[in-house]
Amino acid sequence: MKHALITIGCTREYIDPVRYISNESSGRQGIALIKSLLKFNYKVICLHGYLQTKQIVSKNVKFIFTPTADEMLREAKKYKSIDLGIFNAAVSDYKAKKYNKLKIKKKNGLSLKLTNNPDILRSMSFGKYKPKVTVGFAYETNDVFKNAKKKLLSKNCDYLVLNFPTAEDKIFNSKYNNGILIGRSGDFLNLGNVTKTIFANKIVKYISNRKN
Ligand code: CTP
Numbered sequence: 017m018k019h020a021l022i023t024i025g026c027t028r029e030y031i032d033p034v035r036y037i038s039n040e041s042s043g044r045q046g047i048a049l050i051k052s053l054l055k056f057n058y059k060v061i062c063l064h065g066y067l068q069t070k071q072i073v074s075k076n077v078k079f080i081f082t083p084t085a086d087e088m089l090r091e092a093k094k095y096k097s098i099d100l101g102i103f104n105a106a107v108s109d110y111k112a113k114k115y116n117k118l119k120i121k122k123k124n125g126l127s128l129k130l131t132n133n134p135d136i137l138r139s140m141s142f143g144k145y146k147p148k149v150t151v152g153f154a155y156e157t158n159d160v161f162k163n164a165k166k167k168l169l170s171k172n173c174d175y176l177v178l179n180f181p182t183a184e185d186k187i188f189n190s191k192y193n194n195g196i197l198i199g200r201s202g203d204f205l206n207l208g209n210v211t212k213t214i215f216a217n218k219i220v221k222y223i224s225n226r227k228n
Contacts, residue, residue: 020058021098021147022049023105023136025065027085031128032116041106042189043067048216049102050077056224061095063088065105068189085133092136093145101147103137141172149223151175164198174200175223182209197222
């Protein structure tokens with residue numbers, strides 16, 4: 017049985033006990049990917065942030081809640097000899113420089129100092145933690161191909177799933193996704209504007225059938 021590591025959902029970075037910085041992501045695409053991985057006989061470790069969708073019960077999936085980028089990365093580094101790493105989580109790129117233990121009282125305007133979070137995909141895909149095959153995701157709104165190709169190389173991915181909104185659908189928390197799978201060797205697969213289940217099946221099938 018092959019081993020997959022997948023990150024899904026969105027992370028949160030709290031500013032004070034009630035407020036946080038986060039990203040859009042329901043986790044629906046991530047859960048669909050896990051179902052496909054199971055169909056293709058993978059044993060799955062899922063590191064997840066916040067989800068707006070139900071998890072799956074299976075003896076072949078282990079869900080681990082990693083609410084922040086730092087926790088997600090710390091947990092990811094525990095797994096070696098991973099065959100396939102899929103980095104689908106919407107990780108907050110920033111966190112508050114200083115967490116306020118007490119609720120910040122409302123005043124006239126507020127400036128926040130933010131610092132960068134680690135990039136989980138980048139940290140994992142260079143060096144000793146690299147899964148045999150790494151797949152990144154990129155949601156792009158402009159210069160979609162240019163940005164995606166840049167990300168594929170800068171994050172050392174074997175494949176990158178470019179997804180982008182259609183005129184009618186921003187994709188977030190939708191039943192549908194829309195995009196293209198781009199391979200490092202110049203190959204690509206048009207995934208189309210299809211349900212997240214079909215989208216996931218096309219990705220996992222294509223990657224599993226390739227000699228990597
Ligand atoms: N990613 C990650 N850790 C981060 C940011 C992103 O692991 N701190 C991963 C995502 O899971 C995804 C890929 O990197 O697989 C691209 O994420 P995206 O948010 O599009 O990339 P950014 O590097 O944040 O680029 P930008 O926001 O400038 O488009």
